[in-house]
Amino acid sequence: MQQIAAADRSRRVSWNTADTRPGEQFAYYREAICQAFMNLTPEPPATPGFIARVETVGLGDGAVNRVNFPEHVVRRSAADIAASSRRCYYLNLKLAGRCRIQQAGREVSLSPGQVGIFDSGRRFALLHDRGPALQVASFWVPAEALDERLPSAPEVAPARVSDDAFVGHLITETAQVLNNSALRATDADNARLFGVLLDLVALSLSRSGRQGVAESAGLADATWLALRRAVDRRLREPGLGVAAIATAIGISERYVHKLFERAGTTFASHVMDRRLDGAARDLRDPAIAARAIGDIAFDWGFSDLSHFTRRFRHRFGCTPRDWRRG
Template identity: 30%
Template sequence: MVLVTEFKTEDLPVAERFGSWHDMTASVLIPNAIRSDHEADFRASARVLGLGAVEVSALAYPSLETRRTTKLIRCSDPESYQLLLNLRGSHRILQAGRDTTSGPGEVMLYDTSRPWQGWASADQDTVGTVGGVMVQFPRALLPLPANKVDQLTAVRLPGREGMGAVLSGYLTQLVAGAATYTAADGARLATCTLDLLTAFLAHHLDAGASVPPQTHHRALLMKIHAFIQQHLGDPDLSPGAVAAAHHISLRSLHRLFQDQDTTVAGCIRARRLERCRRDLADPLLSNQPIHALAARWGFADPAHFSRAFRAVYGLGPQDYRQQYQADRAPCGTHRQAPGTPRQ
């Protein structure tokens, strides 16, 4: 089940803000000793997604210092890892003999069973806040050797390229869409999150042999979907190009899509058509020629685009645009767009 908790200290009396944040993080994440120069008026927010044993939190707070002591660990130790995607400001941590500082776009892994001391510092251009996405998950759920994972504790890892970019994009979208998830999504999202974390950490450990095959496949499939989304506008995007970009054979690529209820080419075509449909319904693009919108999303042949669009939505692109404009409510709100995709 997906349990979403929104917490804003600004909803509370000023005198209660810092104490409430301290209590919330101790309850939802883990107990830490926290101090801050902003305790008198502590303005912070959290959006926490409970995905069973996995918790994903979007956090924003002023500069502060945290300390997890041996005493706190004895009192409460969930035997978990915390992985932080840093989005704003800087995070410095002392743990396992390492002293590491990460900046925006970087990732760090913490072990809740080891003492640490950390500092989060806001930059002048971040409006006084530090921000990031935190994933907390039991160590037992990570299918990698513990002694190898220890090598990555308090190590700065890149989050803007390769597997790091895939992980960063997934986590930011995950917390942004929190309000749309159903109870049935919880277990699936937990599995996707753990698979991607495993693939990311294994990449930096070069421990691919330790990762279960199904985890490899799911993580690779997520990476492929992200690649397709990023290259929809390339008219040369094809199954062959996707396979080559991921250093796998075309046959292996098709095998990955066997359980996807679509082919690779079908996935590319469906995503392109959906992008075109959105553009046709966008009043800000009403003066753009249809062939230009189609070309923007990889359809070089206008006639082919028109046939493909009609086959899915039951209307030609021009008719769809005209009907959508006609169905707009006079007050400026919109009714449901026409053209439901055909099964």
Template identity: 30%
Template structure:
């Protein structure tokens, strides 16, 4: 995400939406509206059936997909039409699915997980009726660098053991309780889900470190350090570089490869934390300036301007909305 990008205010958590495709043309429209622009094909348009159940939790969308045989494609032309970059995490619930990205193929059985990047071409194919959960979120919602996650695109993560099994069960429980995931509790669960996904991806790195580039590992370590020190008003490129025994120039180069500056990453993470706290009943008795200070913003006026620039409304209006 470029440093100059202004993010729209995240929507309030939305109720569950159920959409039924009466025709395959309906389905093509539904998947394009619910995810990112996609092209869809099937060999049995007359017999096709598809249902989407979805809910927005903060900046994350959870979508249950049930459909008969078909495939979807994310092409370079469609990618060029999209603004924000997303990751999608698939949990296969029934049937099988084939995910293809970056010359890798992941054949997903029930319980398996796989992650992929909407900014690069991919194909999803289902030879028979299948059901899956898709968790979609902006790339900057993870503390992990985008190029690191990209090295795990279309890598099957077995849902029977280890952390992938725990994450799979958590997402399955979310899918079975979409109707009750509202308000601040839903936002906290969304944050917890993304933390679990990050932990799972770290575990994959530990299992196969030879797949990971040293620069990606350094970027992951740096972002973890930033995340742990967001409350420190003295957090700066110089202090981050010193903690990792690198020059500030090297630090800026690490972030440059991800298309974002160090300062803008720190700012976006602080703003997201403050935004969550302003809606959290646990912090309802705290002033806006107190919440801001908790995330490293010591100047209330500066925080208010920065918040408005990022989300299009003042912190007070966001808290009341």
């Protein structure tokens, strides 16, 4: 079965073996992963029945394939490679269980939260174990999209890129955001963030030959992006501080302050502005028009209503009540 055409990847496609009879479930799963990925040869389990779910969502020229399945082995043979019209890389974010990637005489193990890469142009085996319920978010990366970001004549060996001391945490963070928001974000935002992910992976793969590039402006920009996303996810937490955010993305508190200084602001000012913006949106939301202003303020991490009102007036030039009426 041939892979989904690139033109069809802008839409969501899903398969669920629970909708078929037990004796046909594994065959249906095999067809689904060949559609979502490329020609693959999964090995059938010893027992009948195979409950699995496959979903693919477009990310510009690439895609994220989310797969839930029981323990089994997937191989890509020489015949599979010959039958495929394109070459790609698989960038796997492990979500549940464990997977061992075997390719070119190497073995890389992925546990939940780790990200690994391997090449569809060479034979491989994926040993999915430590179940019974396993889950992976596998990013389908057109080979040319990553190759153009790497030195000439790249040869990408299987690697756990999330281990990179400088950008590993950024790769994991970006992959998780893409996986979680792919269906909610616009096509343009998905494509841009997918490009950021590829830039980070390319930086990791080529960094060994370019020591010092971790301090480049490109890395600082990527860290700044991860920093703002981490703040946005925790805006509603009362008492949110620099230490918690620094720990979340794996950088020092001093570097957090330095990045905000470069942006012409401070951590406290950024958090305050983002909270006030969120409260302002909620105050204008007709769906929650009956909610008390104090409740909305508390939802956005404010613990004192009079303090919230003063800051709101300073930012928007009116009280929260007048803003809601407007």
